[in-house]
Amino acid sequence: MKKILIIEDDLLISSLVQFRLRKDGYETVLVKDGNAGIVAIDTETLDLIITDVMIPFKNGIEIIHHARKTKPEVPIIVLSSLGEEEKIVLEAFNLGVADFIPKPFNPNELAIRVKRILKS
Amino acid sequence: MFAKNAVAFVFLLFLITKTVIVLGQDKAVFADSISFAGFLINQGEISGLEFRLTDSSGRIFLDSSLNVLSEIGQTADFKTALLLKDSLLRSDSSVWEIQFLVYEQEHAFSAVREYVSNLLRNGDIEVTTPDTNVKDYISLASKERYTPLFPGTSVYGGDYKMVIVILTISLFVLFALGMIIFMLIYKTRRNRKEKLQTLYDELIIAPLSEILFEKTLDELESLSDEELYSNFPAKQLKKSLYTQVLVGRILALNKKMKGDFKLKLKALYRRLKLEKASIEKLKSSKWDTVVMGLVEINEMDLKEGLKEVKKLVNSPNFQIRSQAVATVLNLSDDVDLSFLRDQAYPLSRWQQMNYLRIIKHLNSSRDLHINSLFSSKNQSIRMFGYKLVRILGLVDLLAELEEKFQSSADPEKIEIIKTFEYLGVPSEMQLVNAGLKSANLELVAIAAKAAGTIGDDSTAIIIGEILENAPDFGLKLILLRSLLNLNGDLYRQFITDNPTSDSQRINNHLLDPLLKDV
Numbered sequence: 001m002k003k004i005l006i007i008e009d010d011l012l013i014s015s016l017v018q019f020r021l022r023k024d025g026y027e028t029v030l031v032k033d034g035n036a037g038i039v040a041i042d043t044e045t046l047d048l049i050i051t052d053v054m055i056p057f058k059n060g061i062e063i064i065h066h067a068r069k070t071k072p073e074v075p076i077i078v079l080s081s082l083g084e085e086e087k088i089v090l091e092a093f094n095l096g097v098a099d100f101i102p103k104p105f106n107p108n109e110l111a112i113r114v115k116r117i118l119k120s
Numbered sequence: 121m122f123a124k125n126a127v128a129f130v131f132l133l134f135l136i137t138k139t140v141i142v143l144g145q146d147k148a149v150f151a152d153s154i155s156f157a158g159f160l161i162n163q164g165e166i167s168g169l170e171f172r173l174t175d176s177s178g179r180i181f182l183d184s185s186l187n188v189l190s191e192i193g194q195t196a197d198f199k200t201a202l203l204l205k206d207s208l209l210r211s212d213s214s215v216w217e218i219q220f221l222v223y224e225q226e227h228a229f230s231a232v233r234e235y236v237s238n239l240l241r242n243g244d245i246e247v248t249t250p251d252t253n254v255k256d257y258i259s260l261a262s263k264e265r266y267t268p269l270f271p272g273t274s275v276y277g278g279d280y281k282m283v284i285v286i287l288t289i290s291l292f293v294l295f296a297l298g299m300i301i302f303m304l305i306y307k308t309r310r311n312r313k314e315k316l317q318t319l320y321d322e323l324i325i326a327p328l329s330e331i332l333f334e335k336t337l338d339e340l341e342s343l344s345d346e347e348l349y350s351n352f353p354a355k356q357l358k359k360s361l362y363t364q365v366l367v368g369r370i371l372a373l374n375k376k377m378k379g380d381f382k383l384k385l386k387a388l389y390r391r392l393k394l395e396k397a398s399i400e401k402l403k404s405s406k407w408d409t410v411v412m413g414l415v416e417i418n419e420m421d422l423k424e425g426l427k428e429v430k431k432l433v434n435s436p437n438f439q440i441r442s443q444a445v446a447t448v449l450n451l452s453d454d455v456d457l458s459f460l461r462d463q464a465y466p467l468s469r470w471q472q473m474n475y476l477r478i479i480k481h482l483n484s485s486r487d488l489h490i491n492s493l494f495s496s497k498n499q500s501i502r503m504f505g506y507k508l509v510r511i512l513g514l515v516d517l518l519a520e521l522e523e524k525f526q527s528s529a530d531p532e533k534i535e536i537i538k539t540f541e542y543l544g545v546p547s548e549m550q551l552v553n554a555g556l557k558s559a560n561l562e563l564v565a566i567a568a569k570a571a572g573t574i575g576d577d578s579t580a581i582i583i584g585e586i587l588e589n590a591p592d593f594g595l596k597l598i599l600l601r602s603l604l605n606l607n608g609d610l611y612r613q614f615i616t617d618n619p620t621s622d623s624q625r626i627n628n629h630l631l632d633p634l635l636k637d638v
Contacts, residue, residue: 010372010376011321011325012321012325012369012372012373012376013376015325015326015329016325016328016329016332016333016373016377019329019330019333020329020333023333103376104375104376104377104378105376105377105378106377106378106379106381107333107377107381108379109379
């Protein structure tokens with residue numbers, strides 16, 4: 001079973017994403033802040049990381065940096081608001097994230113993208 | 121536990137007090153036996169202390185004539201005892217000695233001295249002042265309780281400063297206690313509310329996720345009450361905090377989700393009959409509750425609440441008014457801007473931005489009768505109308521703007537000229553020329569700027585006339601820039617005829633290919 005790490009501080013969003021991905025048969029690990037995200041990246045065997053940009057303690061860019069150093073083979077999907085700085089989004093892409101999903105988003109669309117990324 | 125500690129504390133205090141007393145006894149009250157004898161002479165009678173005379177054979181002198189207290193010849197006054205001893209020495213061959221009695225028991229001189237010293241230390245006797253036999257007023261005063269000088273005043277109330285200090289301290293203590301109690305109650309309630317919110321969150325998220333992902337929109341709309349209330353119990357829905365959390369979560373999801381999820385959330389909102397509570401909030405006396413109700417109506421597309429919302433578009437409260445107008449514009453299928461025309465309150469820039477965002481979206485789908493704003497009695501509404509013509513590019517309304525120009529105030533004229541300039545309508549240059557002739561320098565500057573785009577030769581002549589009157593540097597720069605655009609010959613002639621430093625600087629600036637547009 002593929003394991004996906006979800007780093008999102010909004011309980012409602014993270015719960016919905018978790019519910020949707022579990023429905024598709026994925027195992028999920030849910031964390032609410034950047035520090036817990038770093039620990040999860042170091043300790044878990046992951047197939048995909050879904051992270052928000054604005055999260056407590058460490059932002060999404062720092063998470064991506066860490067993941068690229070420690071687990072470069074794990075693809076990353078960034079969930080973020082459209083209002084966030086273009087610079088951050090561009091930096092995320094330059095770091096080699098697999099996909100970028102702006103909020104508001106459709107969880108079904110996210111599930112399809114996850115499926116596509118994990119298949120490839 | 122508290123009682124035990126209190127008892128231990130009181131016992132400790134008792135021990136400390138006793139220790140102080142015992143330690144204090146080490147200090148000698150009388151320097152020597154002479155000073156003690158002197159004290160006894162001055163003091164007179166001392167409680168428990170008596171004197172009697174005995175000879176060497178132990179015989180006790182008996183005489184009831186000299187202040188003798190009993191038949192056995194004892195006296196309480198040391199001076200009397202001394203006098204008696206002296207008289208006996210003169211009349212009798214026997215040697216008489218003074219014997220000291222403490223509570224009828226014979227004691228040595230040193231023991232008696234210690235006894236009297238203790239009485240003094242404990243304050244059991246008052247020291248008699250020598251010679252004059254006047255009491256020691258300080259020691260007397262220290263033992264006396266204060267009584268007010270004037271009759272009819274109380275002991276504590278007589279000193280008004282003391283009363284003020286006591287009252288201030290009491291009030292402070294009471295206030296501090298009140299604050300502590302209030303904070304404790306507030307914190308307890310808040311903690312309880314937070315715990316309940318977390319609990320309700322957990323109760324809500326799971327069924328909400330299930331309904332959103334497991335049911336289609338049709339299934340959700342035809343869901344039986346039984347199934348619906350098994351996910352969201354009717355008993356819980358009666359609790360205001362549960363409803364508040366549920367509404368908050370639905371609104372938050374509505375903002376963060378897209379696609380059919382939004383429709384499902386709106387359908388669920390209605391199925392749970394939350395729309396009634398939202399409309400009911402509009403009748404609240406609290407402005408924040410009313411605004412929350414408006415936001416809910418707006419986000420959840422509750423068109424049945426429009427009638428109530430329209431009543432609030434001219435509310436004296438800025439937040440209510442802004443949100444009500446935005447809600448009416450968003451939800452109404454047929455409303456135009458004529459309701460905005462009658463607003464009595466000025467439109468802030470923030471409101472204008474907010475309304476513009478909605479109007480931009482609506483303008484493409486229906487006629488909003490923006491020209492109705494031009495006839496508003498409210499200047500800010502009229503100016504907003506002119507801005508809308510400019511931003512939305514409504515060239516068909518320019519003729520109406522031209523008609524309004526002459527009767528408008530200067531700020532409106534500025535907006536109208538900006539609109540003509542933005543839309544680039546040269547046929548309206550007479551308005552610009554009229555603006556150039558105004559006494560209002562701000563209007564002149566705007567007209568001069570517009571003249572560069574939509575003016576003609578007549579405008580260039582007017583600009584030349586204004587330049588002859590030596591305007592300030594900022595206006596001169598605008599005027600020369602427009603003149604250069606309109607008529608290069610006139611521009612060069614002006615620069616040649618006016619070789620001032622300002623003109624040369626402006627000329628260098630405008631002819632520089634890098635700086636000319638700055």
